[in-house]
Amino acid sequence: MTTIKDVANEAGVSISTVSRILNFDDTLSVGEDTRRRVLEVAEKLQYKKRNKRTPKLGKQIAIVQWHTDKEELSDLYYLQIQYGIENKATSLGASIERITYESIDKSRIKNFDGIIAVGKFDRTEVTHLQSFGLPVVCIGENYLEYGLDCIRSDFETPVRKIIDRFIQNGIDDIGMIAGQELTVTEKQDVRDPRVATFNQYLTSKGLYNEKFVYQGAFGPESGFDLMSQAIADLGESLPHGFMIGSDSMAVGVLRALQQHHINVPKRVSIISFNDVAIAKYTSPALTTVHVHTELMGERAIEMLLDRVKDPKKVPELTIIGTELMERESSI
Known part of the structure; x- marks a missing residue:
């Protein structure tokens, strides 16, 4: 390595x-x-x-x-x-x-x-x-x-597998920190198949809670801001499992959780996407979907x-x- x-x-x-x-x-x-x-x-x-x-x-x-x-x-x-x-x-x-x-x-x-x-x-x-x-x-x-x-x-399959993994480990309150993107010229919203699959699959299991989903720009600053907002909004109801839209967002998410003295993974488990180089160097190292x-x-x-x-x-x-x-x- x-x-x-x-x-x-x-x-x-x-x-x-x-x-x-x-x-x-x-x-x-x-x-x-x-x-x-x-x-x-x-x-x-x-x-x-x-x-x-x-x-x-x-x-x-x-x-x-x-x-x-x-x-x-x-x-x-x-x-x-x-x-x-x-x-x-x-x-x-x-x-x-x-x-x-x-x-x-x-x-x-x-x-x-x-x-x-x-x-x-x-x-x-x-x-x-x-x-x-x-x-x-x-x-x-x-x-x-x-x-x-x-x-x-294929982003749909890993989303379902992550949800199943959380549930098998006793986590049925599952949140998502997701990215939102716009095309350059027409400023159209770009559909994220991870978000769509997350919503559909959890709904089919009777576990979807729209209050647990936060979306913003991709990047570490956005990840920090979105998780900080989730902590402020949800308090003790903060989900025990979170799916994060990208590793760079997860860097900010980890920083927010650490600043609020929330243990990862004992209190909140995090799984992100992409497996870029930074995923190996965070503390704790990121569990992530290798694209x-x-x-x-x-x-x-x-x-x-x-x-x-x-x-x-x-x-x-x-x-x-x-x-x-x-x-x-x-x-």
Whole structure:
């Protein structure tokens, strides 16, 4: 397992600095370049597989990301996906370039052979991406209605499994701290399948309580604020089990619980999503759903190259499974 010392050595900073950055310590005064370098090193060191290079494929691929660079550092899920894309592209001898959606234009995109769009895009944005006349593969949502190949994770199955796990361990008061997202252009709410499945499955068991569900932005600050609000609102009725929308949100959730002297996992068990590098370095370490972001990125490259070879190929939706990584934050 990669250690904080390994990250510190690779990033060229102190162990203390790495620890504080991985725990999103907002009292640490470091530049954004240093923060990004540490987070990127921590994620890249998780890659155990290193594919051998093959003769240069000669393809140029644009990764269009919907988040700004700053937003990406608060929710490392999309950064992980990009590393999967980069790793596969490198192994095939293809070149890639990251572009934010807001900076994309025809003059910049004309030299690429295809686009991998990473994030949640609305109709206006998808139409814009298609207007360049290049093959497009999307990661994050189902875009078959637009005739596009797409990849997403199975979030529904782990939600049901987490609820069953809580119940089997004697926890039937279950809450959720979830993220809320809007598309960039049309400002449409993005449906979160975790929230929908959480509501439906608990309702079917007669255990759903809308007062136990809190939603806000993804990121540690939001996680802290939402859990602090739940503690203030619910007092002794605070659920004994919480599902958290992302590991970065869970960092803030843990901080709020610790500030209120609420023991994790004895009083509150926490299970989050994504299994980014920070999940291993929190205290306690996070039990989390491992989303195979590296596989999603690799599969996107393969689907794009298939589309380049056969533009009339029937569009495909690939759903990638997940697995629970059991650590210290849950019983």
